[in-house]
Amino acid sequence: MTIPEAREEAVLEAVNQRRKLVNDAIPEALPIQRPERLYEASRYLLDAGGKRLRPTVLLTTAEALADVEPLSTDYREFPTLDERSDSPAADGEDTQPQTPETIDAMAAAVSVEVIQSFTLIHDDIMDDDDLRRGVPSVHREYDLETAILAGDTLYSKAFEIMLETGAASDRAVDALDVLATTCTKICEGQALDVDFEQREDVSPEEYLEMVEQKTAVLYAASACLPAILQGADQETIDALYGYGLDVGRAFQIHDDVLDLTVPSEELGKQRGSDLVEEKQTLITVHARDQGVEIEDLVDTEDVERVTESEIDDAVAELERVGSITYANNRARELVEQGKDRLEVLPDNEARELLCDIADYLIERGY
Amino acid sequence: MTIPEAREEAVLEAVNQRRKLVNDAIPEALPIQRPERLYEASRYLLDAGGKRLRPTVLLTTAEALADVEPLSTDYREFPTLDERSDSPAADGEDTQPQTPETIDAMAAAVSVEVIQSFTLIHDDIMDDDDLRRGVPSVHREYDLETAILAGDTLYSKAFEIMLETGAASDRAVDALDVLATTCTKICEGQALDVDFEQREDVSPEEYLEMVEQKTAVLYAASACLPAILQGADQETIDALYGYGLDVGRAFQIHDDVLDLTVPSEELGKQRGSDLVEEKQTLITVHARDQGVEIEDLVDTEDVERVTESEIDDAVAELERVGSITYANNRARELVEQGKDRLEVLPDNEARELLCDIADYLIERGY
Numbered sequence: 001m002t003i004p005e006a007r008e009e010a011v012l013e014a015v016n017q018r019r020k021l022v023n024d025a026i027p028e029a030l031p032i033q034r035p036e037r038l039y040e041a042s043r044y045l046l047d048a049g050g051k052r053l054r055p056t057v058l059l060t061t062a063e064a065l066a067d068v069e070p071l072s073t074d075y076r077e078f079p080t081l082d083e084r085s086d087s088p089a090a091d092g093e094d095t096q097p098q099t100p101e102t103i104d105a106m107a108a109a110v111s112v113e114v115i116q117s118f119t120l121i122h123d124d125i126m127d128d129d130d131l132r133r134g135v136p137s138v139h140r141e142y143d144l145e146t147a148i149l150a151g152d153t154l155y156s157k158a159f160e161i162m163l164e165t166g167a168a169s170d171r172a173v174d175a176l177d178v179l180a181t182t183c184t185k186i187c188e189g190q191a192l193d194v195d196f197e198q199r200e201d202v203s204p205e206e207y208l209e210m211v212e213q214k215t216a217v218l219y220a221a222s223a224c225l226p227a228i229l230q231g232a233d234q235e236t237i238d239a240l241y242g243y244g245l246d247v248g249r250a251f252q253i254h255d256d257v258l259d260l261t262v263p264s265e266e267l268g269k270q271r272g273s274d275l276v277e278e279k280q281t282l283i284t285v286h287a288r289d290q291g292v293e294i295e296d297l298v299d300t301e302d303v304e305r306v307t308e309s310e311i312d313d314a315v316a317e318l319e320r321v322g323s324i325t326y327a328n329n330r331a332r333e334l335v336e337q338g339k340d341r342l343e344v345l346p347d348n349e350a351r352e353l354l355c356d357i358a359d360y361l362i363e364r365g366y
Numbered sequence: 367m368t369i370p371e372a373r374e375e376a377v378l379e380a381v382n383q384r385r386k387l388v389n390d391a392i393p394e395a396l397p398i399q400r401p402e403r404l405y406e407a408s409r410y411l412l413d414a415g416g417k418r419l420r421p422t423v424l425l426t427t428a429e430a431l432a433d434v435e436p437l438s439t440d441y442r443e444f445p446t447l448d449e450r451s452d453s454p455a456a457d458g459e460d461t462q463p464q465t466p467e468t469i470d471a472m473a474a475a476v477s478v479e480v481i482q483s484f485t486l487i488h489d490d491i492m493d494d495d496d497l498r499r500g501v502p503s504v505h506r507e508y509d510l511e512t513a514i515l516a517g518d519t520l521y522s523k524a525f526e527i528m529l530e531t532g533a534a535s536d537r538a539v540d541a542l543d544v545l546a547t548t549c550t551k552i553c554e555g556q557a558l559d560v561d562f563e564q565r566e567d568v569s570p571e572e573y574l575e576m577v578e579q580k581t582a583v584l585y586a587a588s589a590c591l592p593a594i595l596q597g598a599d600q601e602t603i604d605a606l607y608g609y610g611l612d613v614g615r616a617f618q619i620h621d622d623v624l625d626l627t628v629p630s631e632e633l634g635k636q637r638g639s640d641l642v643e644e645k646q647t648l649i650t651v652h653a654r655d656q657g658v659e660i661e662d663l664v665d666t667e668d669v670e671r672v673t674e675s676e677i678d679d680a681v682a683e684l685e686r687v688g689s690i691t692y693a694n695n696r697a698r699e700l701v702e703q704g705k706d707r708l709e710v711l712p713d714n715e716a717r718e719l720l721c722d723i724a725d726y727l728i729e730r731g732y
Contacts, residue, residue: 037557146560152517156521156546156548159546169538169539176539180526180529187404187515
């Protein structure tokens with residue numbers, strides 16, 4: 001079931017190529033301007049790195065829909081799905097076509113990444129996390145006020161940037177609607193996550209619902225936004241949304257596995273921090289069902305004082321009751337379900353890549 | 367220059383009538399739903415009161431533009447400025463007019479109030495203020511995490527609500543653009559405000575620029591949004607935006623005067639708290655220019671320990687050097703300038719009311 005090594009390399013290469021283009025587009029969309037400290041703080045996490053997985057999903061979906069060869073077409077002038085009309089305009093003065101023949105897909109991709117960055121900044125405040133992507137979190141590097149404001153600035157900037165795709169206005173309205181409802185759901189999911197920390201009876205289904213809202217909806221938005229902006233039919237939009245929800249949930253489950261299994265230096269934060277902070281994951285929810293006392297797995301409640309051997313023992317126990325295998329299996333099921341939904345797309349290289357990206361999301365080592 | 371008492375009563379009555387309608391519309395737009403605690407926290411400040419001045423400006427501007435008698439027309443089905451076509455549609459199957467003949471102006475009004483509420487919640491965290499509208503601030507009543515999330519939820523909800531006006535999609539896109547850029551400017555203004563607290567050389571013009579971004583832009587948006595949604599020309603949109611900027615700046619200057627002159631129980635917070643917290647206002651900026659050592663005006667740095675007589679002495683000194691008079695004069699000039707811009711509107715009762723509201727913003731006692 002795992003990706004052959006050559007395929008995995010090809011996916012990494014594809015993600016990397018798009019990541020570079022997204023990295024170039026971010027400073028164009030978010031230049032450091034007055035007040036400089038605010039914009040520096042807003043850019044801080046975006047500049048610190050990130051694989052740009054959501055923009056990559058968005059740009060690759062656009063390629064699959066337009067049925068163009070991956071990386072063959074300028075994302076800034078990307079074809080829509082409208083039939084091109086070569087007849088001259090009836091009214092000589094108004095030669096502007098009502099529906100533009102191209103859109104700026106990169107603007108949509110950057111918008112989604114900017115939303116992701118806003119949520120990370122505010123989440124780190126809420127969890128009082130010190131590190132993110134191997135650098136201090138924004139409220140540590142700057143201060144609480146600046147971090148709240150930087151997140152708020154990115155929030156509205158994401159809407160401004162999404163308004164710059166040049167899409168027909170009815171499609172732009174639909175895209176903004178998806179962006180707004182996605183942000184609302186992310187907040188709802190985060191609120192559930194906070195609530196779950198106080199509860200000991202969270203079921204796997206409740207956990208997956210929370211993950212859907214907190215994490216998967218932004219993958220869903222990434223996958224369906226090009227369909228909306230390019231003018232695809234509703235069936236296609238819905239199928240792509242479903243693909244994003246499936247692979248987004250799988251991504252989060254895999255992330256929770258990685259938190260337990262990847263060395264701290266590769267993670268960019270303390271391994272096992274979810275256990276120390278008593279965050280619910282699909283793994284702990286499953287283990288509790290098997291009779292494991294999650295609170296007793298790690299005694300330390302301070303990520304800076306936990307030892308590697310404490311984490312090792314906890315992971316061994318979670319493996320013994322099958323919770324890590326359970327999580328891996330659920331992630332795999334979701335990825336397969338998501339890939340099936342891509343049947344709605346033309347059979348092309350970009351669609352293959354979307355399948356490979358789905359596999360990569362649960363195969364990646366960090 | 368002050369409003370005659372009968373006129374002031376009429377303005378209060380007009381504001382009151384619209385406030386009630388807005389109060390009814392808020393729970394419809396923001397029902398308490400799962401996760402309940404998040405939505406309760408989001409509604410907490412909105413339910414605690416507020417004069418709904420920005421929605422009132424928006425609704426009254428819509429009435430002036432449509433040239434209808436104030437309160438004669440359902441805000442939910444409010445006329446646009448388009449010529450009504452009575453000719454049957456050319457295509458029998460598509461009887462839907464391309465440009466709807468009515469819009470939901472109340473949705474736009476609620477959206478603006480929701481943005482205002484989001485900024486208050488996050489501002490109170492940043493300033494660590496305990497009280498707002500006579501009740502605990504959201505991060506005190508709930509907690510920091512919930513307050514950040516409640517603000518973030520209102521942020522995206524405001525965009526969702528603005529998408530429900532039913533306006534033609536090109537106008538909806540323009541309205542969302544105004545909303546997004548307004549939010550960005552509010553964040554920039556708040557960042558300048560935080561920055562100014564560290565500086566002693568802020569000029570009156572710098573202060574007014576900050577106030578324009580932090581406060582006035584939301585009045586500007588409130589005044590120009592109906593023009594955009596109803597389909598007014600650019601000159602009208604620009605003039606109304608200017609009216610909002612002028613009266614919004616005047617509003618903030620007057621608010622700063624009130625902080626010094628209105629008893630704490632009426633203010634809903636400690637009188638003189640701006641001085642204690644060393645916040646820059648037009649008054650302190652002017653007084654510093656007159657050689658007053660602002661930092662020495664009040665020795666206490668804790669709003670809970672300052673005495674009324676300390677505040678009285680500080681205010682007397684600010685009055686002696688003419689700083690309060692200066693602020694009042696600047697506010698009056700801005701209001702007169704703003705009222706002049708309304709010449710672009712039809713000469714009707716609603717336009718009169720917009721002039722009276724402008725006067726009220728700097729005459730109100732709290």
